[in-house]
Amino acid sequence: MDIKTLCLGVLSRGDATGYEIKKAFEEGPFGHIHVASFGAIYPALAALSEAGMVQGTEMAQEKRPDKKVFSITERGRSAFFEALIAPPGEDKVRSDFLFILFFAHLLPASRLAALIDRRIAWYRECLQRMEACSYENGRAGEVFVHGLGLAVYQAAADYLSAHRDRLHDEVSASGRMVAE
Amino acid sequence: MDIKTLCLGVLSRGDATGYEIKKAFEEGPFGHIHVASFGAIYPALAALSEAGMVQGTEMAQEKRPDKKVFSITERGRSAFFEALIAPPGEDKVRSDFLFILFFAHLLPASRLAALIDRRIAWYRECLQRMEACSYENGRAGEVFVHGLGLAVYQAAADYLSAHRDRLHDEVSASGRMVAE
DNA sequence: CACGGCATATATCCGTTCGATATATGCAAG
DNA sequence: CTTGCATATATCGAACGGATATATGCCGTG
Numbered sequence: 001m002d003i004k005t006l007c008l009g010v011l012s013r014g015d016a017t018g019y020e021i022k023k024a025f026e027e028g029p030f031g032h033i034h035v036a037s038f039g040a041i042y043p044a045l046a047a048l049s050e051a052g053m054v055q056g057t058e059m060a061q062e063k064r065p066d067k068k069v070f071s072i073t074e075r076g077r078s079a080f081f082e083a084l085i086a087p088p089g090e091d092k093v094r095s096d097f098l099f100i101l102f103f104a105h106l107l108p109a110s111r112l113a114a115l116i117d118r119r120i121a122w123y124r125e126c127l128q129r130m131e132a133c134s135y136e137n138g139r140a141g142e143v144f145v146h147g148l149g150l151a152v153y154q155a156a157a158d159y160l161s162a163h164r165d166r167l168h169d170e171v172s173a174s175g176r177m178v179a180e
Numbered sequence: 181m182d183i184k185t186l187c188l189g190v191l192s193r194g195d196a197t198g199y200e201i202k203k204a205f206e207e208g209p210f211g212h213i214h215v216a217s218f219g220a221i222y223p224a225l226a227a228l229s230e231a232g233m234v235q236g237t238e239m240a241q242e243k244r245p246d247k248k249v250f251s252i253t254e255r256g257r258s259a260f261f262e263a264l265i266a267p268p269g270e271d272k273v274r275s276d277f278l279f280i281l282f283f284a285h286l287l288p289a290s291r292l293a294a295l296i297d298r299r300i301a302w303y304r305e306c307l308q309r310m311e312a313c314s315y316e317n318g319r320a321g322e323v324f325v326h327g328l329g330l331a332v333y334q335a336a337a338d339y340l341s342a343h344r345d346r347l348h349d350e351v352s353a354s355g356r357m358v359a360e
Numbered sequence: 361c362a363c364g365g366c367a368t369a370t371a372t373c374c375g376t377t378c379g380a381t382a383t384a385t386g387c388a389a390g
Numbered sequence: 391c392t393t394g395c396a397t398a399t400a401t402c403g404a405a406c407g408g409a410t411a412t413a414t415g416c417c418g419t420g
Binding site for chain 2: 029148156160
Binding site: 197198199200218219222223226241243244245246247248 | 367368369370371372373
């Protein structure tokens with residue numbers, strides 16, 4: 001899904017600035033679902049505006065720079081719906097953490113343990129934040145995705161916690177063998 | 181992690197062609213860990229070769245086009261190790277599936293159910309393929325990542341299976357309300 | 361039998377995206 | 391007082407993706 005569609009999705013839920021759209025893909029509702037950078041969001045909004053799918057309104061603010069609030073048009077809603085019913089592309093995952101873990105045998109055991117502990121802590125934090133987000137009044141799909149995220153992150157944190165010692169020990173042992 | 185590092189990682193485990201490196205990020209060991217396209221792999225290999233981090237050897241083949249097999253140099257191994265001990269970037273996830281799910285209320289209930297069932301089937305298939313890959317003789321890190329993948333995909337499939345009916349019913353019910 | 365699709369291979373092109381940067385207004389902490 | 395952060399918009403140049411081109415075969419279908 002391209003950035004234009006992602007922007008339409010955010011705007012379908014309510015007016016937003018480019019900055020707020022970026023936030024939605026960081027700590028907001030889409031934070032673990034898709035990514036979008038400023039470098040792509042602003043040109044996308046400009047193209048969507050040009051195509052009549054969104055409308056931007058400039059506003060002055062006190063103590064803050066001016067902002068431009070975008071709202072979705074009916075044409076934008078149609079386009080968004082078409083994108084929703086198109087066949088989804090494949091999930092794409094880029095995880096430095098997992099890639100590094102794959103080569104655990106090349107790392108000092110202490111560094112490895114620290115890496116895993118940091119990730120466990122990260123998962124626990126995410127889980128806490130997610131649990132604090134009451135989705136009781138959310139739409140069915142939002143609740144569903146929220147629950148799925150909780151289940152997956154819980155499983156990951158649990159696995160990491162349950163197996164970190166064993167990986168550490170094995171890397172320690174083989175690290176010693178290499179040194180001999 | 182950039183594509184050059186990813187290529188070094190694959191080559192650190194053994195010589196490979198550009199095509200084989202791509203395969204490693206599809207159905208191979210890195211298939212759920214990172215992504216890399218031909219458009220990025222070939223220029224990366226060229227740059228790595230230029231920098232003396234890999235070495236390419238052209239080979240003729242029978243019944244197949246010629247190929248170029250790359251091997252990693254000592255300089256390449258050093259660079260790879262430096263990348264491994266650098267702080268990892270954040271995981272990046274792009275999931276059309278999850279994004280669409282978020283807007284389940286906008287979809288026909290039957291289409292939604294089909295989408296989820298397809299994803300459940302996909303997870304089950306992945307799990308089967310992963311279980312069939314015996315990692316008993318693999319390195320500790322490979323075994324760890326393999327086990328983590330199994331745990332996470334199992335949790336996802338289970339959650340989807342356990343909650344798909346409820347989502348379907350809720351979207352059906354609210355779809356009827358909209359029609360009235 | 362012929363054609364299309366697939367697999368194995370390399371390489372490139374152009375559109376898309378990213379991350380850093382620039383600019384602006386304030387506020388808070390050291 | 392200076393730096394870093396938050397809120398905002400916008401752009402630039404590097405990195406990447408997906409399609410395409412080319413090549414050699416093989417296999418399945420009409």
